[in-house]
Amino acid sequence: MELTLEESLVYPQQTTRGATQIPELKFDKLLEGLTRLVPRFQFRLPPYFINNARALSTLEGIAKSLDPSFNVLQILYPYALNLLITNPSRSPVVDATLQSLLRSRITGRIQRKKLVALLEDSALLSGFRKRRVVRDVMRTPEGKRIVGRIVGEELNHRFTGGRVFRSRSRRRKDELRTQSVYYQYLNL
Known part of the structure; x- marks a missing residue:
């Protein structure tokens, strides 16, 4: 093999x-x-x-x-990255694959370096700016869920030292806040 x-x-x-x-x-x-x-x-x-x-x-x-x-893979790679990030079929296998690409094997936390590399690859291969890639991901339900998970985990770790912390607010306001924090997190 x-x-x-x-x-x-x-x-x-x-x-x-x-x-x-x-x-x-x-x-x-x-x-x-x-x-x-x-x-x-x-x-x-x-x-x-x-x-x-x-x-x-x-x-x-x-x-x-x-x-x-x-190169056929240069054509397929951006498409595969998009499917991986947005996961339109909500496949648990695709979600697990994305998580394994982003998370540390030791701590289980999302590694910023891996996330930025995935974002940069997607932007480079699609020809779009990083902000556009993030915005496009944020427009999909699965993308919002993943970004919310990333931001929630980061905020939880920073403000509560890893203890579980969740609050409920208005949906649109939370989405805008999440997007803003995500942009700041990626230094865009």
């Missing part, structure tokens, strides 16, 4: 000022590796899987012949 990933993903040599390195996906190598793994681990693939995979491989080849610098 590791060999398949090593063959399928090629990482760039240099990066731009701390930006996340997006590897290039060699789709044909990935498909080849998967076909080796299927019989070994007795996966059951739907009959259309191979046809779809071949079609994607062909489309990638056409795109690369037109633009040699084409």
Whole structure:
């Protein structure tokens, strides 16, 4: 499995000022590796899987012949980040994935550095300013919930030393306050 990933993903040599390195996906190598793994681990693939995979491989080849610098992951990464941050399906798996990306394994607290890196990656890859990314996230119900959790946890830790503290106020006023604190927290 590791060999398949090593063959399928090629990482760039240099990066731009701390930006996340997006590897290039060699789709044909990935498909080849998967076909080796299927019989070994007795996966059951739907009959259309191979046809779809071949079609994607062909489309990638056409795109690369037109633009040699084409990287399918550069197209998919911003979309995946958006789905991860907004979680429109409210999937517990997506939420757990986001939490594992943001939280410290030792303390369980959200790490500002990881949050800012995720925000910067999203802004860089989407071409939008960080404030716009935050505003777009805040417009989704799941985004509000996640940002509220982040801000609530930070305020709780700062003002109560980690003890549980919750207050109820008007919804819109809280949303504006949360957004303002979140901007200050990220130094925007």
